[in-house]
Amino acid sequence: MSEAKKYPAPVTNPETAAFWDAAKEGKFMIKRCTACGEAHYFPRSICPFCYSDKTVWEQASGEGTIYTWSLMRKSPTGPYAIGYVTLKEGPSVQTNFVDCDLTTLKIGQKVKVVFKPTDGAPLPFFTPV
Amino acid sequence: MTVLNSGLVSTPLALARGPLAGRNISALANPPIAVQKNGAIRNASGDLSLTIKGKAYIAGIYEHPTRHAPDKSTAQLHAEVAKGAIEDAGISKDDIDGYFCAGDAPGGAWPMVDYLGLNTKKLRHIDSTETGGCSYIIHLGHAAEAIAAGKCSIALVTLAGKPRTGAMPPRAAGAEADFESAYGATTHNAYGMCAMRHMHDYGTTSEQLAWIKVAASHHAQYNPHAMLKDVVTVEDVLNSPMISDPLHRMDCCVVSDGGGALIVTTPEIAKSLKKPLVRLIGHGEAMKGPRGGKDLDLTYSAGIWSGPRAFEEAGITPKDIKYASIYDSFTITVLMQIEDLGFCKKGEGGKFVADGNLISGVGKLPFNTDGGGLCSNHPVNRGGMTKIIEAVRQLRGEAHPKVQVQNCDLAIAHGTGGLLGVRHAASTAILERV
Numbered sequence: 200m201s202e203a204k205k206y207p208a209p210v211t212n213p214e215t216a217a218f219w220d221a222a223k224e225g226k227f228m229i230k231r232c233t234a235c236g237e238a239h240y241f242p243r244s245i246c247p248f249c250y251s252d253k254t255v256w257e258q259a260s261g262e263g264t265i266y267t268w269s270l271m272r273k274s275p276t277g278p279y280a281i282g283y284v285t286l287k288e289g290p291s292v293q294t295n296f297v298d299c300d301l302t303t304l305k306i307g308q309k310v311k312v313v314f315k316p317t318d319g320a321p322l323p324f325f326t327p328v
Numbered sequence: 329m330t331v332l333n334s335g336l337v338s339t340p341l342a343l344a345r346g347p348l349a350g351r352n353i354s355a356l357a358n359p360p361i362a363v364q365k366n367g368a369i370r371n372a373s374g375d376l377s378l379t380i381k382g383k384a385y386i387a388g389i390y391e392h393p394t395r396h397a398p399d400k401s402t403a404q405l406h407a408e409v410a411k412g413a414i415e416d417a418g419i420s421k422d423d424i425d426g427y428f429c430a431g432d433a434p435g436g437a438w439p440m441v442d443y444l445g446l447n448t449k450k451l452r453h454i455d456s457t458e459t460g461g462c463s464y465i466i467h468l469g470h471a472a473e474a475i476a477a478g479k480c481s482i483a484l485v486t487l488a489g490k491p492r493t494g495a496m497p498p499r500a501a502g503a504e505a506d507f508e509s510a511y512g513a514t515t516h517n518a519y520g521m522c523a524m525r526h527m528h529d530y531g532t533t534s535e536q537l538a539w540i541k542v543a544a545s546h547h548a549q550y551n552p553h554a555m556l557k558d559v560v561t562v563e564d565v566l567n568s569p570m571i572s573d574p575l576h577r578m579d580c581c582v583v584s585d586g587g588g589a590l591i592v593t594t595p596e597i598a599k600s601l602k603k604p605l606v607r608l609i610g611h612g613e614a615m616k617g618p619r620g621g622k623d624l625d626l627t628y629s630a631g632i633w634s635g636p637r638a639f640e641e642a643g644i645t646p647k648d649i650k651y652a653s654i655y656d657s658f659t660i661t662v663l664m665q666i667e668d669l670g671f672c673k674k675g676e677g678g679k680f681v682a683d684g685n686l687i688s689g690v691g692k693l694p695f696n697t698d699g700g701g702l703c704s705n706h707p708v709n710r711g712g713m714t715k716i717i718e719a720v721r722q723l724r725g726e727a728h729p730k731v732q733v734q735n736c737d738l739a740i741a742h743g744t745g746g747l748l749g750v751r752h753a754a755s756t757a758i759l760e761r762v
Contacts, residue, residue, distance in 0.1 A: 206510045209506040210505070210506055211506060212506075239620030240621045241504055241506075241507035247619060267528070267749075268521065268573075269524055269572045269575075270517075270573045271516060271517045271520075272572065273571055279512055281512060281513055281518075283521065283624055283626075290621030291624035292507075295511045306525065322510050
């Protein structure tokens with residue numbers, strides 16, 4: 200199952216390094232624009248909404264609800280459930296759901312972030328609360 | 329709220345607060361176009377040149393009959409479909425002065441132009457726009473633009489490849505790679521996510537999706553080249569194995585080797601050739617993605633923008649369409665596009681496609697009469713080319729007699745590329761028999 204899965208290490212780059220550094224400390228970060236107030240994910244230095252460069256890192260609650268999901272049943276590495284989580288802070292993020300019975304996932308279900316190790320920085324996943 | 333060309337939705341407030349605060353030029357960048365009483369189109373400046381309506385004709389089409397080509401090279405398949413379309417049009421390859429290809433062309437445009445032996449003294453327009461499966465519908469529009477601007481007069485568009493024979497080369501990573509690639513988005517689960525949310529928001533059912541496959545199979549039984557020729561029932565689809573919830577195996581298209589090609593040309597050249605006249609009268613293209621995760625809505629596609637752009641240019645409405653080629657990578661792709669193009673209201677696609685409404689001779693909107701990607705052919709996992717080809721067959725009256733739409737004078741060819749559930753492009757072409 201997904202717990203035993205080997206995940207690729209993020210390559211990282213100067214624009215996103217702070218996200219991965221925080222992930223190593225178990226913190227899930229998003230970016231917020233101080234010009235227009237909007238949060239976004241994945242993180243960019245220029246706000247995708249108003250093009251301001253006044254974007255700042257913000258630790259997210261790591262809590263959200265399932266927007267949608269799909270359980271891939273035919274995979275050489277075993278079944279896995281992809282989906283989007285709408286964070287409490289607003290942005291929806293692509294993820295996999297882990298550490299649960301993948302057949303019981305529901306749209307609207309409350310989930311929280313969990314990090315899984317890679318050979319580099321850990322990756323964020325979500326699991327039902 | 330204003331939709332900018334970039335696809336970003338911007339409020340006047342955001343513009344005022346952002347560093348680019350200044351004049352809102354959106355109205356200047358997107359002048360409304362008006363259809364005159366005589367059918368001519370002019371934009372706000374009154375310039376009749378700012379449309380491709382009627383300025384380019386599809387003079388040659390060719391769909392490779394193969395569905396499995398372990399004994400051929402990919403470049404060879406490109407050459408075979410080029411030759412087929414050139415012969416269909418009745419022109420010489422040395423007259424071609426525009427070449428269009430996408431990510432499936434080995435090495436891109438310059439190795440292909442050389443390999444195909446195109447006349448480089450004459451070739452003066454090259455376009456390798458890559459937008460996945462709808463690339464070729466975008467190419468058709470771009471070819472019309474180039475022809476209207478006098479940049480070329482005979483354009484060749486080719487698609488070919490062999491995903492059934494061997495693994496496809498990986499795509500280059502985008503800026504999102506670290507934040508998405510580990511999660512294993514594939515075509516199946518990306519479209520599954522759309523179907524799951526569409527069912528949640530609108531009550532769409534697996535039975536309704538199954539009707540799309542049923543209709544495609546009714547058409548495929550008459551296509552000798554179709555990979556899947558058996559007529560199937562709604563029960564057959566529901567009983568096929570679940571691949572990625574809620575999509576069953578029969579909700580998915582085939583994987584096939586093969587390809588196709590087009591010749592696009594000027595009205596004058598088309599009229600000098602022997603084929604029935606089919607012209608492009610409207611075209612649209614658009615892109616959509618998660619856009620920073622704001623207001624995510626996977627129940628609609630970029631087709632809600634490309635479709636109206638094409639209909640507006642053509643000066644017709646969905647009700648005028650006699651035949652529809654609609655990209656069918658999955659059943660949900662068709663259902664969402666039918667809504668997005670305006671054949672029914674958002675959320676009513678399930679009701680619209682049920683009970684054989686897409687079957688030629690039975691329903692109100694005959695679609696994919698070659699069997700489409702669901703049953704016949706999905707060369708290189710890119711369905712846009714075959715969508716155009718079957719639409720042209722219908723307009724020429726060259727479809728199989730069992731599926732030929734009577735008096736077919738207006739058709740649509742619409743496709744998407746990329747992953748509907750992640751980020752994708754869409755393109756719409758409206759074609760008319762003259």
